[in-house]
Amino acid sequence: MRDKGLIFAGLVFFLVLITFPVWYDLAAGTTSKGPDPKLPTAEKDCVAPLEYMRTSHMDLLLSWRDQVVRQDRLTYKAFDGKTYDMRLTGTCLKCHTNKEEFCDRCHTYAGVAPYCWECHIDPALAQRSRG
Amino acid sequence: MFMLEKAVVGSRRYWIWVGCLLAVILAGFLCYLLQLQVGLGITGMSRDVSWGLYIAQFTFFVGVAASAVMVVLPYYLHNYKAFGKITILGEFLAVSAVTMCMLFIFVDMGQPMRVLNVILHPTPHSMMFWDMVSLSGYLFLNALISYVMLESEREGVAPPHWIKPIILLSIPWAVSIHTVTAFLYNGLPGRAFWLTAILAPRFLASAFAAGPSLLILLAMVIRKLTKFDAGSEAIQKLALIVTYAMLINVFFVLMEVFTSLYSNIPADASHLKFLFVGLDGNTELVPWMWTSVTFALLSLVLLIVPRYRKNEKLLAFTCVIVFLSLWIDKGIGLIIGGFVPSPLETVTSYVPTLPEITIVASIWAIGMLMITVFYKIALSVRHQLG
Amino acid sequence: MSIDRRKFLGVAAGASALVLAGKASVDALASGSQPKQGGSLANTRWAMVIDPAKCLKDKGCTACIAACDKVHNIPDFKNPKHVVKWIWKEPFKDAFPEQEDEYTIEQYKDKPFILMCNHCNNPPCVRVCPTQATFRREDGIVMMDWHRCIGCRYCMAACPYGSRSFNWLDPRPHIAHLDPDFPTRTKGVVEKCTFCEERLARGEGPACVEACEAKAMVFGNLDDPDSEVRQLLKARFSIRRNPELGTQPEVYYLV
Numbered sequence A: 001m002r003d004k005g006l007i008f009a010g011l012v013f014f015l016v017l018i019t020f021p022v023w024y025d026l027a028a029g030t031t032s033k034g035p036d037p038k039l040p041t042a043e044k045d046c047v048a049p050l051e052y053m054r055t056s057h058m059d060l061l062l063s064w065r066d067q068v069v070r071q072d073r074l075t076y077k078a079f080d081g082k083t084y085d086m087r088l089t090g091t092c093l094k095c096h097t098n099k100e101e102f103c104d105r106c107h108t109y110a111g112v113a114p115y116c117w118e119c120h121i122d123p124a125l126a127q128r129s130r131g
Numbered sequence B: 001m002f003m004l005e006k007a008v009v010g011s012r013r014y015w016i017w018v019g020c021l022l023a024v025i026l027a028g029f030l031c032y033l034l035q036l037q038v039g040l041g042i043t044g045m046s047r048d049v050s051w052g053l054y055i056a057q058f059t060f061f062v063g064v065a066a067s068a069v070m071v072v073l074p075y076y077l078h079n080y081k082a083f084g085k086i087t088i089l090g091e092f093l094a095v096s097a098v099t100m101c102m103l104f105i106f107v108d109m110g111q112p113m114r115v116l117n118v119i120l121h122p123t124p125h126s127m128m129f130w131d132m133v134s135l136s137g138y139l140f141l142n143a144l145i146s147y148v149m150l151e152s153e154r155e156g157v158a159p160p161h162w163i164k165p166i167i168l169l170s171i172p173w174a175v176s177i178h179t180v181t182a183f184l185y186n187g188l189p190g191r192a193f194w195l196t197a198i199l200a201p202r203f204l205a206s207a208f209a210a211g212p213s214l215l216i217l218l219a220m221v222i223r224k225l226t227k228f229d230a231g232s233e234a235i236q237k238l239a240l241i242v243t244y245a246m247l248i249n250v251f252f253v254l255m256e257v258f259t260s261l262y263s264n265i266p267a268d269a270s271h272l273k274f275l276f277v278g279l280d281g282n283t284e285l286v287p288w289m290w291t292s293v294t295f296a297l298l299s300l301v302l303l304i305v306p307r308y309r310k311n312e313k314l315l316a317f318t319c320v321i322v323f324l325s326l327w328i329d330k331g332i333g334l335i336i337g338g339f340v341p342s343p344l345e346t347v348t349s350y351v352p353t354l355p356e357i358t359i360v361a362s363i364w365a366i367g368m369l370m371i372t373v374f375y376k377i378a379l380s381v382r383h384q385l386g
Numbered sequence C: 001m002s003i004d005r006r007k008f009l010g011v012a013a014g015a016s017a018l019v020l021a022g023k024a025s026v027d028a029l030a031s032g033s034q035p036k037q038g039g040s041l042a043n044t045r046w047a048m049v050i051d052p053a054k055c056l057k058d059k060g061c062t063a064c065i066a067a068c069d070k071v072h073n074i075p076d077f078k079n080p081k082h083v084v085k086w087i088w089k090e091p092f093k094d095a096f097p098e099q100e101d102e103y104t105i106e107q108y109k110d111k112p113f114i115l116m117c118n119h120c121n122n123p124p125c126v127r128v129c130p131t132q133a134t135f136r137r138e139d140g141i142v143m144m145d146w147h148r149c150i151g152c153r154y155c156m157a158a159c160p161y162g163s164r165s166f167n168w169l170d171p172r173p174h175i176a177h178l179d180p181d182f183p184t185r186t187k188g189v190v191e192k193c194t195f196c197e198e199r200l201a202r203g204e205g206p207a208c209v210e211a212c213e214a215k216a217m218v219f220g221n222l223d224d225p226d227s228e229v230r231q232l233l234k235a236r237f238s239i240r241r242n243p244e245l246g247t248q249p250e251v252y253y254l255v
Helices: A002-018 A022-030 A052-073 A088-095 A103-110 A125-131 B013-037 B052-067 B069-078 B087-108 B127-155 B163-186 B199-225 B232-263 B266-276 B286-304 B304-311 B312-339 B354-384 C005-032 C063-071 C123-127 C154-158 C205-213 C228-234
Strands: A076-079 A082-087 C046-049 C087-092 C113-117 C133-134 C143-145 C217-221 C251-254
Touching: A002 C113, A022 B354, A022 C228, A076 A125, A082 A088, A088 B232, A088 C046, A103 B312, B052 B087, B052 B163, B052 B199, B052 B354, B069 B087, B069 B163, B069 B232, B069 C123, B087 B127, B087 B199, B087 B354, B127 B354, B199 B312, B199 B354, B232 B286, B232 B304, B232 B312, B232 C154, B266 B286, B266 B312, B304 B312, B354 C063, C046 C113, C046 C228, C063 C205, C113 C123, C123 C133, C123 C154, C205 C217, C217 C228, C228 C251
Parallel strands: C046 C251
Antiparallel strands: A076 A082, C046 C217, C087 C113, C133 C143
C-alpha cells in the first residue's frame, strides 16, 4: 500500500465534493426553505387553479403561445368562466406586476432561466427605459 | 471498437500536425462562443448579403462529399480493380466533408439551440428540410460503409453481403445531396443569378472535378508520409475523371455566361458584371473571379495534354489550381454574386470579418483532423495486414 | 403472353402505390402556400392600396415609418448593414426595377415609394421556411412565429422584395422606448411587417395606415366587394412589384 496517502486524500476530496450541497448552505447561512414568491393583492383568482398553475403554468403558456401566434386566437375562457386575453405581459403581468418578487423567486430557486424575457417585456423594465 | 486506439499512437510529426489543428479548432471555438454571445453581427453579413462565407463553404464542401461516388461507382458497380485501395480514402473523405457541411450550417444559424425544430416540424415543401435529410443520410451511409469495410479488412474476412446494396445506395444518394443543395438556390424566383436549370448539373460537374483533385493530392501526401501507395493507375484514372469533369464544368459556365450576356436582361447580366468587372465602384470580387478563371483555363491545358497529366509533379500543381479555382467559383463567387446586386439593385459590400474567418478555418481544421484520424486508422490496419 | 391472377394483382397494387406516392410528393412540394387551419379568417383577404400621389404631397414625411417603429419596438441599428425595417421608402426605380425607363413619369421618377412586406398569396418565403416559422394565414397575412425561427435566413434569400430583416445583434439596447404592449424580438431571428395582425385582432387598423395624415394608404378586405380597397382597384389602374414572378403580392400602388 505504497499510495495509501494519495488514496486517502482522494477519498476525502471526493467525500467533500459529493456532500457539497449539504454543507454549502449551512456554511453560507442560507436555508433551503423554499422560494417565497410575493402573491398579487389585486386579484384573488388566476386564469387557472393554483395547483395547476404551480405544476403546469409552462404548459398553459406554451398552449397560449401557439394559439395566439399560429391559430390567431385571442380569448381564453378560465376555469371560473371569466375571459382573458392570452398575453404574457398584457394579462399575466397585469396582476403579477413585480416579476422580480414573483416570477424570479421560484425560477432562481429552481435554477431555470426561461428565455421568454428575451422578447416579452417586463413592464417594470419598460418603465425604467421610459423614465 | 472504432479502432480509435490506432489514432493515438504516432510519430512526433503526427502529433505536431494534430496539435496545430487542435489549436486552430480552439481559436475557432472561442470565436464561436463570441458569436453565440453577441450574434451573427460579428460577421460581415448584412441585410442584403444575408448568406456569406459559412453557407458558401457549405455549398462547396457538399460537392467534395458527393465526389466520393467517383471512386465508389467504378469499383463497386463496374469492378474497376485499380480503385481497390483508394475507395476507403474516398469514403472517409466523404464522411469528413459532410461533417464539415453540417458544422458550416450550424454556425450560420441565428438560433442554433432551436435547430431541432427542423425535425420536430418537418416541412416537405422546404428544400432545406430535404437537405438535412439527405446530408444526414449520406453521413450515416458513408460512416457505416467505411466502418464495415475497414473492420472486415482488419479481421481478414469478406465484408457482409448486406453492405453491397448499401454501397450501391450511396451512389445515387451522393448525386442527390448535391442536387438538393442546388435546389436550395435554383428555385428562388427573386434571385436571377441562381434561377437556372443548369445549376445542379454545374454543381455536380464542379464537384466531380474538385473532389477527385483533393483525393489525388491526399493520396500523394500519404505516399510521401507512409508506405501506402494508391497506385499510379488509380491516380491517372482519377486525373482523367478530373479532366472530363472540369471540361464539362467550364462548358456549363460558358453556357451561363452566354445566356446572361446575349439576352442582356439587366437582372441577369448585372450579377456577372459585379463579379467580373465591378458594379457601382464595388470591385471586391473581381480579382478573385479572374484568378479562378485563369486557374481553370490553365488547368484545362495541363489536364488535357497527356504528357502534362501523366507527369505526377505537374499533376499535383494542376490539382491544386483546380481545387482553388472551383473553391473560389462555388465557395465565394456563386453565393455572394447571387446577392449582389439585390433585387432592389443595391450593391452592398461583403467582407468576412476575422472571427468569421477563424470559425471557417476551425471547421476546415476539424475536417482535416477527421481525415488525419481516419486515414491513420485505415493505414494502420493495412500495415497490420502487411 | 399469359399472366396469372396473383401477378396481375401485384402489378396493379404496385402501379397504384406509385401513382399515390407521386401525387403525395407533388402535393407536399406544392403545399407551401396553403393557408393554416383554425381561426375565423375565411372570406377575408387583407390587402393594402397605396396612392403615391397623395403620399408625396408632404415630402419628407415619415409618419407611417415612425408609427410602425414605435408600436413594434423596431430597433435602430446605426450600422446600415444591420438595419431592421418593416416599412421604408425606396426610390421608384429601385421599388420597380423592371420598369426602369428614362421617360418614367416625372411625378414618380425620383420620388420615394412606401415599401413593406407584400403578403403574397403565393409567397416564396413560406415555401422555403424549414420550420414553418413563417406561414400564410387563411386571411392572407404572411405571419412570423418568432418562437420557432431558427435564424437560417432562407426566407431572406427567397423574398424577391427585400422585405425581411434579420437581428444580427441583440435589439434591446437599440430600442429607444420600449412599448410593453408588443414583445421585442431576440437576436438571431428574422422579422418583417405582419400587417399589424395583433392590432387587427383587436379591431384596429394597421399603425402605418392610421398614422398617415395624407390618407395615402388604404387597408381592407379584398373579398368584400364593398370595401374601399375594392372600389379603389376598380376605379384606377394599379401596379404591384414584380408580378411576373407569380408571387401575387397584395400591396397595390395606384398610378
